[in-house]
Amino acid sequence: xxxxxxxxxxxxxxxxxxxxxxxxxxxxxxxxxxxxxxxxxxxxxxxxxxxxxxxxxxxxxxxxxxxxxxxxxxxxxxxxxxxxxxxxxxxxxxxxxxxxxxxxxx
Numbered sequence: 183x184x185x186x187x188x189x190x191x192x193x194x195x196x197x198x199x200x201x202x203x204x205x206x207x208x209x210x211x212x213x214x215x216x217x218x219x220x221x222x223x224x225x226x227x228x229x230x231x232x233x234x235x236x237x238x239x240x241x242x243x244x245x246x247x248x249x250x251x252x253x254x255x256x257x258x259x260x261x262x263x264x265x266x267x268x269x270x271x272x273x274x275x276x277x278x279x280x281x282x283x284x285x286x287x288x
Contacts, residue, residue, distance in 0.1 A: 183245055183246065183250065183277070185245050185246075186202050186246070187199070187241070188200050188242045189275070189276070190239070190240045191238055191239070192238045192239060195240070198235065199228045204223060204228055206221055207222050217277045217280065218274065218275070218276050219241060219257075219274065219275040220272050221275075225268065225271070228254055232273060236262040236263075239275070241257040241275060241277055242255065249266055251284075252284065253281070257279070257280045258277055258279040259276070259277040263276035263277075
């Protein structure tokens, strides 16, 4: 199964960041009722957009099997808990809610 991280503007759904397009890895871990994303990336223009609009983000994980969309997980990150660590070259996002669904169901 392939997973892709995409970060969108909550207003208008413009894509700010796509892990496949940017060619970077990411990690997500649940911590109580939050999910913590760590993206290993140099400080690119895409990272700058995420930081600029940190109060207006939707974060998605797309899971695909055999090239077909299998599941979409939508995380809410509207509290601005977004940082960049220059020393580690990591973009960090904490989200506070999520919805999981299969696009084929709609």
